[in-house]
Amino acid sequence: MTGDPGSDDAFRPQRLLASGVVAAAAGVAAVGGSYAAVGRTPAFVAAPVADLVVALTPDAVVTWSIQTLGDLGHQLGFLLALALTVGLFALTAAAGAALADRFAVPAWPVAGVGCVAAAVTLVGAPRSALAAGAGAGLVVGLASVGIGSGADATAPTAARRRVLQAVAGAFAVGGVGAVLGSGKGGRVPDPVDDGEVAADVGSLLGEAESRSLDVPGIEPLVSEQFYQVDINSVDPAVDLEEWTLSVTGAVEEEVEFDFGEISGMTDAVEHRFVTLRCVGEGLNGEKMDTALWTGVPVTDLLESAGVDASGNCCVMLRAADDYFEEFPLSALRNGFLAFEMNGRPLPRSHGYPMRALIPGHWGEINVKWLTEIEVLEEEATGYWEKRGWHGTGPVNTVAKLHAVNHRDDGSIQVGGHAYAGTRGIRKVEVSTDGGDSWNEATLSEPLPAGTGRRDSAGGSSGSESRSRSGAAEDAWRQWEYTYEADAPHEVVVRATDGEGNRQPKKRRDAFPSGPTGWVSRRVEP
Structure with a gap:
């Protein structure tokens, strides 16, 4: 060489x-x-x-x-x-x-x-x-x-x-x-168009649109882009024909349901507006969204297995991707099994064919691609809890500031969303001087409580009884405030929940129990 x-x-x-x-x-x-x-x-x-x-x-x-x-x-x-x-x-x-x-x-x-x-x-x-x-x-x-x-x-x-x-x-x-x-793996079957459900959903979505505030820069009351967080880089592709949901563990009788049996519970099917918020998001992040979900109460399935949802034991939800989350069984009393989102079958990325919605809790326990509800006799640890997070509790109250609009007349409009889980939002306050003084913002009307299929025939769905004054039980509200300013200033926002508790001022990181604090932003006139 x-x-x-x-x-x-x-x-x-x-x-x-x-x-x-x-x-x-x-x-x-x-x-x-x-x-x-x-x-x-x-x-x-x-x-x-x-x-x-x-x-x-x-x-x-x-x-x-x-x-x-x-x-x-x-x-x-x-x-x-x-x-x-x-x-x-x-x-x-x-x-x-x-x-x-x-x-x-x-x-x-x-x-x-x-x-x-x-x-x-x-x-x-x-x-x-x-x-x-x-x-x-x-x-x-x-x-x-x-x-x-x-x-x-x-x-x-x-x-x-x-x-x-x-x-x-x-x-x-x-x-x-x-x-x-790029076009493979995300498709799901078209929904059965029986007219009745489409009419109910269309009416509710139309009502949500009419209640949305006209604030450029913030999502309407029904989100156009719903956030997605998974433990997976590749989501499960569940075969509807083979999918089942079982109720197991400390039950009188273990039961198993296929998709047709659950979606066919016509007297129990409801439509609900529900907001989800990620426990790991930033204080003023954008991982909080709302949709109109269609499904059935979890209690209908639990009763079939002889389970009393008011008991003191716990439950573990398990998914097709091996994800699992544990929380008190009592949280399922108003729990929901959703199989449609805004009138369409659940997208694969949001849990097709069925997911759990647990009112007022952080997004992580609203398990997607649900396959099993296991009733436990003693407490266990969920996927994220094993990693130090404590996201199974009720969500923290938050008012987010996402829009700053300089209007043609010289005024400034600020706006965003506020959410407090099932506690609801009573008011949002805005300070334009860094917190020295406060003014109450304009709130959107609460989203309506969902309806059940029996409503079309003059019956009662039962969802009204779980809501406050006909309002959605677990949904955000928009807010906006318009004012005059001729010098740079700091805008601060805070919310008060339906029980009269003000959003905590002290800032805290998302880990381990979700972010807290008042949101602020420097604004130039």
Whole structure:
């Protein structure tokens, strides 16, 4: 190698580098092929790697990420999983190519079969595995197109050509995969249009729209974009035909329901406006939203198992993604099992086909993709409680300041939402001088209490009896305040709940029991 420029060893570093790039390109193509076939579903080859990343991340790092990075931390975790998955398939393709070289056979089929085997080991999904193997094999094959044999195959120009062809193939497979896979995995069946439900929902949504304040920059009373927080990077794709919900544990008789049995409880079906708020959000964050949900009371299912929801024991809700949360059984007395959101089947990202809604509690215990209600004889620890959070209690009162609008007449309009769970909101106060003086803001009318299907026939749904004066039991209100100002100033907002308790002034981070404090913002005239 030292003196002979034609020596095979002289080009060994270039060949090794080229082989590494080809293997990496094959890894990208394997992931792209899998995504093209199944999209971002549990059959995607990166899904189990993402789960492993979540499981192995220290709790302290997770807590720091939630409070510091927010959604970005979740996205970075998934990018890490993608990189690890690409690396895994790159190593598999490289091993296949080395094996093929040893036995003097074409590399692409060996690398492809090896990647199929690796994908089957990861996800056990034939379509995803075959697509991953096809992507990797295609790139390895493209890398050798036009490459001669003998000395020509070891020349620097051949190495560069292999790299360029492999990278081009990886880009092509990855691009096609992104296009084909983006529409997979999120679809759910269209709802049964019986007219009656659509009319009820349309009326309630119309009423919510009419009660929304005209404040640019804040969500209407029914959110246009509902926040999403999961422990997963890839959400479950539940098969409706196989899905069941069981009531187990300390019950007289364990019972199991399929979707048709629950959605077919026509006398019990209700529509409710419910707000959810994430325990890990910032004080003035945007992880708080409201929708009109359709479902049935949890108590109907508990009674079938001989459970008294007023008892002193606890309950554990379990989900298809292995998530679980525990809280007092008494919290289920007004609990709700939702299977529609704003008149449509639950989106996959919000728990299709069914999720729990527990009035007045933080979003984390409103378990999505619900599969089991386990009644416990003694207290246990939920998923986030095991990690130091205490989000199973009632939500903290908050008034958020999200809009500052400079109007054409020179006045300033500020606005946002206020929420206190089932306690409701009595008033929101605004200070434009840093808290020295206060003025009461204008509140939107409370959202209406939900209705049941029996209302259409002149009956009573029972939801009115759980609400205050016909108002939604567990929903936010908008607020706005308009004033004049000609100098920079600090706007501060605070809320008082329906029981007369003012939102605490002292600021506290989200960890471990949710954020508190008054929201403030510097405003320039």
